[in-house]
Amino acid sequence: MLSVENLEKTYSSGDEALKGVSMEVSGNEVVAIIGPSGAGKSTFIRCINQLTEPTSGSIELDGVDLTGLSDGELRDQRRNMGMIFQEYGLVERLSVMENVLAGRLGYLSAWNAFRRDFPEEDVRHARATLDRVGLGGHDDNRADELSGGQRQRVGIARAVVQRPKILLVDEPTSSLDPETSRAVMQLLTEIAADEDIPVLINIHEVELALEYADRVVGLADGRLVFEGSPSDLDENARDTIYRATAESSSDPDGDAEGSNGTDPRMITESR
The missing domain is CATH 3.40.50.300 (P-loop containing nucleotide triphosphate hydrolases)
Known part of the structure; x- marks a missing residue:
């Protein structure tokens, strides 16, 4: 609460x-x-x-x-606290999957976060969450290739994978x-x-x-x-x-x- x-x-x-x-x-x-x-x-x-x-x-x-x-x-x-921003808050040059997995960075050691070395469970959860928000199959698309609505869905998926x-x-x-x-x-x-x-x-x-x-x-x-x-x-x-x-x-x-x-x-x- x-x-x-x-x-x-x-x-x-x-x-x-x-x-x-x-x-x-x-x-x-x-x-x-x-x-x-x-x-x-x-x-x-x-x-x-x-x-x-x-x-x-x-x-x-x-x-x-x-x-x-x-x-x-x-x-x-x-x-x-999962935060969803008005201007999406995505890293435009990164892929959809990389942006979503950013929601798990707070759970990694500094070294693994630097290397973006995510546990396989996190990757599976991120992929399932992308399916859930209607972006299945967009894993490898760059964020700047998406429409505004799709970007907002990436932001939502990123917040959800935090398990806030x-x-x-x-x-x-x-x-x-x-x-x-x-x-x-x-x-x-x-x-x-x-x-x-x-x-x-x-x-x-x-x-x-x-x-x-x-x-x-x-x-x-x-x-x-x-x-x-x-x-x-x-x-x-x-x-x-x-x-x-x-x-x-x-x-x-x-x-x-x-x-x-x-x-x-x-x-x-x-x-």
């Missing part, structure tokens, strides 16, 4: 990207984070895997506090056409069920969040202002999440998404 309590992030510029955000993610639920550009969504995801260091608060994964870890401890814990305890997904559909976006979201929900792990998705296409998420969380100006099921969303909550767009751009990490929304029960302050 992921447990986040009173998470805050203030940048050196004084911008407050997160203001006491708390939430839990457990089981095999799919949780979508929505909100306007600058709401803090990308910062929240990046704080969980420590790509961005939070200013204060606690982040626990299965009882292990992820804040304040040594480099070695953080390396070990990152194996438990949670999948963290940052804008997986922002560069994809509608049909491919739906296929990617369907794949993520299937993985959550099949692997019995939760998936936390930062997404700006609210209709996709409504269709595929079990729970929706709304951020606005760095605060959690809504949490509920997709059926809880109403116009009043949408207004609460999206009314302050221009003045709430306090997220230097990007958080670049549109503000086409939908929304539910309002939370006046973070828990």
Whole structure:
């Protein structure tokens, strides 16, 4: 289970990207984070895997506090968090198989990682995972030969072969056409069920969040202002999440998404 309590992030510029955000993610639920550009969504995801260091608060994964870890401890814990990036995060010149097997590098010794000497079991699992995401037979293709949707599937396969305890997904559909976006979201929900792990998705296409998420969380100006099921969303909550767009751009990490929304029960302050 992921447990986040009173998470805050203030940048050196004084911008407050997160203001006491708390939430839990457990089981095999799919949780979508929505909100306007600058709401803090990308910062929240990046704080969980420590790509961005939070200013204060606690982040626990299965009882292990992820804040304040040594480099070695953080390396070990990152194996438990599969990260799927908006821009895919692939090494373009490497093959599909090499990119997927990168998800196992954290389990190798430094020497074997340098040599890319993976156990045969890892290779079999990677090949089976490529079949699972619809890329069987593409093992030897270079990543830069693939379409955007195929690249995103490689990123998903790489995260799955880590055998993580949670999948963290940052804008997986922002560069994809509608049909491919739906296929990617369907794949993520299937993985959550099949692997019995939760998936936390930062997404700006609210209709996709409504269709595929079990729970929706709304951020606005760095605060959690809504949490509920997709059926809880109403116009009043949408207004609460999206009314302050221009003045709430306090997220230097990007958080670049549109503000086409939908929304539910309002939370006046973070828990």
